[in-house]
Amino acid sequence: MENNNISQIERNHFIQKVDWIESEIIGSGLTLSVNKTVIPAQYKTKLNEFNPENSINELIRFGFEKQVNIELLRIASLYLSANVKSRAINTEHSMNILFDYIIEDCGNLELQEINFIFRNGIIGKFGVIFNDISIDTICGVGGWIETYYKDFRKLREEPTKVQNVKLHGKEITEAEFLERNPEFKERVRLRQLLELAKGGKITSEHAKEFYKLKGLTLDDVKEDMTVYSHNYFALPESQREIFTESQFINHHHCKFIIDNVFKSKK
Numbered sequence: 210m211e212n213n214n215i216s217q218i219e220r221n222h223f224i225q226k227v228d229w230i231e232s233e234i235i236g237s238g239l240t241l242s243v244n245k246t247v248i249p250a251q252y253k254t255k256l257n258e259f260n261p262e263n264s265i266n267e268l269i270r271f272g273f274e275k276q277v278n279i280e281l282l283r284i285a286s287l288y289l290s291a292n293v294k295s296r297a298i299n300t301e302h303s304m305n306i307l308f309d310y311i312i313e314d315c316g317n318l319e320l321q322e323i324n325f326i327f328r329n330g331i332i333g334k335f336g337v338i339f340n341d342i343s344i345d346t347i348c349g350v351g352g353w354i355e356t357y358y359k360d361f362r363k364l365r366e367e368p369t370k371v372q373n374v375k376l377h378g379k380e381i382t383e384a385e386f387l388e389r390n391p392e393f394k395e396r397v398r399l400r401q402l403l404e405l406a407k408g409g410k411i412t413s414e415h416a417k418e419f420y421k422l423k424g425l426t427l428d429d430v431k432e433d434m435t436v437y438s439h440n441y442f443a444l445p446e447s448q449r450e451i452f453t454e455s456q457f458i459n460h461h462h463c464k465f466i467i468d469n470v471f472k473s474k475k
Contacts (some may be wrong), residue, residue, distance in 0.1 A: 252320075252321045252324040252325070253321065254325070254328065256325070256361060256364045256365040257364070257365065259319075259321060259322075259365045261319075262319045262320070262321060263319065264316060264317050264318060264319050265277055265311070265312060265315070265316045265317075265318055265319065265320065265323075266316035266317060268320075269312070269316070269400060270397055270400060271396065271397065272396030272397065272399070272400065274400070274471070275471060277312070277320070278308060280320055281308050281311060281312075281320075281323065282304065282308070284320070284323055284324050284327050285298075285304065285307065285308075285327060287327075288327040288328055288330070288331040289327070289331065289342065291331055292331050292338070292342060294338055294340070294341050294342045295331075295341070295342040296341065297341040297342060297343040297344075298342065298343060298344060303344060306344055307344055307347065307348065310344075310348045311323065311348075311354075314348075315354055322357070322362070325357070325361075326347075326353050326354060326357050327347075327353070329353075329357075330346075330347065330353035335352075335353045335356040335357070336351070336356065395422055398418075398422065399419070399422055399470050400470075402415060402418065402419050402422075402466055402470070403466060403467065403470045405463075406462070406463040406464075406466040406467050406470075407463075407467065409459075409460070409463055411459055411462045411463045411466060412459065413430075413434075413458070413459070413462070415462070416430060416459075416462040416465075416466070417430050419462075419465075419466050419470075423469065433461075433465070434458055437457065437458040437461045437462075438454060438458065440457075440461075441454045441457040441458070442454075
């Protein structure tokens with residue numbers, strides 16, 4: 210079965226061009242190597258059967274944020290739709306809040322653990338569901354995630370701290386993996402620049418680096434900066450007193466990175 214959620218760009222980068230890894234589409238999951246599955250076709254349901262897998266943080270670091278978000282949506286929709294009490298979480302905004310919390314505060318969890326949490330939460334193993342299932346039911350004090358961390362995670366083997374990728378019977382470290390595969394290395398750097406942009410910490414040098422990674426030129430940077438500068442001086446003087454031209458330009462660099470980090474050059 211073909212995974213239609215994987216774009217043509219991603220197919221080129223992760224399926225065809227990464228020939229030193231055994232890569233293939235299996236079911237709805239993308240298998241990175243012989244024994245490493247980014248998103249498995251089927252999750253195990255018993256903690257004692259879990260094998261250490263890539264955490265959400267690790268997957269995002271390797272450039273799979275899109276696949277992670279799609280899989281979080283699939284897991285949440287699968288289980289929440291099974292209980293009418295989950296109608297309080299039925300908007301895109303509420304889902305985004307839920308996923309942001311999981312990614313930002315629970316990124317050390319694996320997707321198989323997220324599946325375990327939703328599967329067991331919806332059937333009441335983390336406590337009887339008296340009221341509607343809302344965001345705080347899952348993320349709040351005494352919620353599903355906190356209960357899993359406190360009472361259940363210790364029942365499985367803790368994943369190793371050093372990320373290893375299995376390659377034809379040999380194991381390499383994350384640094385070696387990135388060194389041998391510059392396409393992944395660039396994705397990791399793009400992710401780092403995205404985090405800086407989200408925090409408003411992008412400088413002009415960061416912007417130039419981003420443009421270069423996306424296949425743009427220094428002239429493209431200068432052209433955009435000229436537009437940003439023109440827009441700044443077109444503002445009323447009262448607004449220009451709030452922030453400097455440099456701050457205005459860097460703000461727009463941040464927005465440009467956030468809007469385009471996962472887009473390919475046309």
